Amino acid sequence: MRKLRELVRLYQIGKTLFDYGLDELIPARLQVWPARFARRSLFWLKNKHPELSRGKRIRLALESLGPVFIKFGQMLSTRRDLLPPDIAEELAMLQDRVPPFDGALARKQIEASLQNRIEVLFDDFDEKPLASASIAQVHTARLKTGQEIVIKVIRPGIERVIDADVSLMQSMANLIARLVPERSSRLRPVEVVQEYRKTLLDELNLLREAANAIQLRRNFEGSRTLYVPEIYPSYCHENVLVMERIYGIPVSDIEALEANGTDMKLLAERGVEVFFTQVFRDSFFHADMHPGNIFVSYEDPHDPQWIGIDCGIVGTLNRDDKRYLAENFLAFFNRDYRKVAELHVESGWVPADTKVEEFESAIRTVLEPIFEKPLSEISFGHVLLNLFNTARRFNMAVQPQLVLLQKTLLYVEGVGRQLYPQLDLWKTAKPFLEDWMQQQVGYKAVINAVKEKAPFWAEKLPDLPELVYDALRQAKLQQRQMQGLYDQYSRHDKGQGQGRFLLAMGASTLLASILLLGMEKTQWAMSGLVLTLVVWLLGWRLISRR
Numbered sequence: 001m002r003k004l005r006e007l008v009r010l011y012q013i014g015k016t017l018f019d020y021g022l023d024e025l026i027p028a029r030l031q032v033w034p035a036r037f038a039r040r041s042l043f044w045l046k047n048k049h050p051e052l053s054r055g056k057r058i059r060l061a062l063e064s065l066g067p068v069f070i071k072f073g074q075m076l077s078t079r080r081d082l083l084p085p086d087i088a089e090e091l092a093m094l095q096d097r098v099p100p101f102d103g104a105l106a107r108k109q110i111e112a113s114l115q116n117r118i119e120v121l122f123d124d125f126d127e128k129p130l131a132s133a134s135i136a137q138v139h140t141a142r143l144k145t146g147q148e149i150v151i152k153v154i155r156p157g158i159e160r161v162i163d164a165d166v167s168l169m170q171s172m173a174n175l176i177a178r179l180v181p182e183r184s185s186r187l188r189p190v191e192v193v194q195e196y197r198k199t200l201l202d203e204l205n206l207l208r209e210a211a212n213a214i215q216l217r218r219n220f221e222g223s224r225t226l227y228v229p230e231i232y233p234s235y236c237h238e239n240v241l242v243m244e245r246i247y248g249i250p251v252s253d254i255e256a257l258e259a260n261g262t263d264m265k266l267l268a269e270r271g272v273e274v275f276f277t278q279v280f281r282d283s284f285f286h287a288d289m290h291p292g293n294i295f296v297s298y299e300d301p302h303d304p305q306w307i308g309i310d311c312g313i314v315g316t317l318n319r320d321d322k323r324y325l326a327e328n329f330l331a332f333f334n335r336d337y338r339k340v341a342e343l344h345v346e347s348g349w350v351p352a353d354t355k356v357e358e359f360e361s362a363i364r365t366v367l368e369p370i371f372e373k374p375l376s377e378i379s380f381g382h383v384l385l386n387l388f389n390t391a392r393r394f395n396m397a398v399q400p401q402l403v404l405l406q407k408t409l410l411y412v413e414g415v416g417r418q419l420y421p422q423l424d425l426w427k428t429a430k431p432f433l434e435d436w437m438q439q440q441v442g443y444k445a446v447i448n449a450v451k452e453k454a455p456f457w458a459e460k461l462p463d464l465p466e467l468v469y470d471a472l473r474q475a476k477l478q479q480r481q482m483q484g485l486y487d488q489y490s491r492h493d494k495g496q497g498q499g500r501f502l503l504a505m506g507a508s509t510l511l512a513s514i515l516l517l518g519m520e521k522t523q524w525a526m527s528g529l530v531l532t533l534v535v536w537l538l539g540w541r542l543i544s545r546r
C-alpha cells in the first residue's frame with residue numbers, strides 16, 4: 001500500500017515537473033540515455049507553460065507540489081553559490097500559502113500534547129487561527145493569570161507528509177547523483193537534500209524553538225533595542241509552543257510606522273546594531289529575519305524598539321569564525337584585499353596551499369567595482385556573497401554558519417534600507433567592530449581575560465597559603481621517595497653487575513676445567529668444576545636479589 005502511494009506521488013511529481021517543462025532546463029550534454037528514454041516513454045506529458053521564464057516555471061512547479069517543496073525552494077533561494085541569480089530571485093518569492101486547518105483539530109492536538117483540557121489550561125482560546133503556515137498554525141488565548149498569549153501548534157499529520165516527500169526527494173537526489181556524476185559533484189544533490197531534511201525536522205520540534213527564544217530573550221534582557229516575547233515552558237511540548245502575545249507594527253508596514261511617528265533612521269541603525277550584537281557579542285543570531293517575524297513596538301516611537309518572534313532557525317559562530325569575520329569586514333572597509341585573502345587561508349576556510357596572490361587578485365576583480373560606489377549604496381550582504389562565490393573557486397568548503405550569516409545580513413540591510421534609504425551600514429557597524437576587535441586582541445583583551453578569571457582567583461585566594469604549603473611538603477616527600485627508590489635501584493643495579501661478572505667467570509672456569517680434563521689433569525679439573533659451581537651459585541644469588 002505504502003509503495004503504491006509512493007508510486008502515485010512520484011507520478012504526480014514527475015507530471016508537475018514536465019507540465020512546467022523543467023526537463024527542458026537540463027543541458028543536452030547532461031541528458032544521459034536512461035533519462036532520455038524515461039522522458040520519451042512519458043510522451044503525453046508536455047510543457048504547458050512555454051511562455052514563462054525558467055525561474056517562474058520552477059517557482060510555480062514547487063508551489064503546486066506543496067509545503068515540502070515550497071520550503072525546499074525557499075532554502076535553495078539562499079544558496080546563490082549554487083544557483084544562477086534569475087532562478088534564486090524567483091525562488092525567494094516563494095510563498096508559504098496554505099489554507100488553515102480546523103481549529104477543533106488544533107484544540108485536540110494541544111489537549112493531547114499537554115494532557116489536559118484547554119479550558120483547564122487557558123481562557124478565551126480562539127479556534128479561529130491568527131495565522132497559518134505550512135508547518136504550524138497560531139491561535140490566541142489567555143493564561144489563567146489573564147496574560148494574553150499565542151499558542152503555536154504543529155499541523156497534524158505533517159510529519160508523515162514530510163517524511164514521505166523527503167524520502168522521495170532523497171531517492172531522486174541519489175538517482176541524479178548516479179546518472180550525472182559530473183554535474184552532481186558541483187550541485188551535491190544528496191548533501192543538499194540531507195541538509196534540508198535536518199532543517200525540516202528541526203522546525204518540527206517546537207521545544208527547540210522555545211529554547212532558542214528563551215536564550216535570545218535572556219541575551220537582550222533589559223535592552224532598549226530588541227524585545228523577545230516571554231516563553232511559558234510549562235506549557236511547551238514538541239508540538240505546542242506557548243508565548244506572550246505581542247502587539248507591534250509589522251516592519252513591512254512603512255505607512256503605519258510613519259503614522260506612529262517612528263524615528264526611522266534610529267530604527268534602521270538599531271536593526272544593524274542588534275544584528276552585530278547578536279553575532280559578535282553573543283555568537284547566537286536569529287537567522288529567519290523575514291518581515292513576518294519582525295515587528296516594531298508602538299511605544300516610544302522616538303526611541304524605537306524591535307520585536308523578534310519565531311526563533312526556529314538560529315545561527316551560531318565559534319570564536320575563530322567570529323574573529324576572522326570581524327577582521328574580514330574591517331579589511332573590506334580598508335580595501336585591503338591582500339589581508340582578506342590571507343585571512344581566508346589563516347582561518348582554514350580555503351586550503352593552506354592556496355596561492356594568496358591569485359586569490360587576492362580574484363577578490364580585487366570582484367569587489368573593486370562594488371567599492372567604487374558610495375558606502376551608503378553598497379550591500380555588504382552582496383559583498384560577502386561575491387566573496388564566498390570567489391572563494392569557492394579556490395576550493396572554499398561551504399561553511400553553513402557563514403552562509404546563514406550572509407543571508408541574515410542581506411535581510412537586515414534590505415529591511416534597514418527600506419526604512420531609511422540612506423542607511424550607512426558601515427557607519428553603524430565599524431565602531432562596533434573596532435571596539436570588539438580591541439576587546440579581542442588589544443590591551444582590553446588582557447584586561448577582559450583577567451576580569452574573566454578574577455572571580456575564580458578571588459574564591460581560591462584564601463586557600464592559597466595552605467595549597468602552597470601542601471605542594472611544597474608533597475614535593476619534599478616525593479623527593480625523599482625518589483631518593484629512596486634511586487638508592488634501591490643503584491644497589492640492585494650494582495648487584496646485577498657483580499652477578500653477571502660471576503656467571504661469566506663460572507663459564508670461564510668451566511671451560512678451563514674441560515680443557516684440564518682433556519689433558520688428564522683430573523684433580524685440577526675437579527677443583528675447577530667445584531669452583532665453577534661455587535661461583536655460579538654466588539652469581540645467581542646476586543642476580544635474583546631485588
Ligand SMILES: Nc1ncnc2c1ncn2[C@@H]1O[C@H](COP(=O)(O)OP(=O)(O)OP(=O)(O)O)[C@@H](O)[C@H]1O
Pocket residue numbers: 096130131132133134135136137138150152229243244245246247292293309310312
Ligand atoms: N508572540 C506573538 N504575538 C503575536 N502574534 C504572533 C506571535 N507569534 C506569532 N504571531 C503571528 O503568527 C504569525 C506566524 O508565526 P511564526 O512566524 O512563529 O509561525 P511559522 O509557522 O514559523 O511561520 P513562518 O513559516 O511564516 O515563519 C506571525 O507572522 C505573527 O503574525
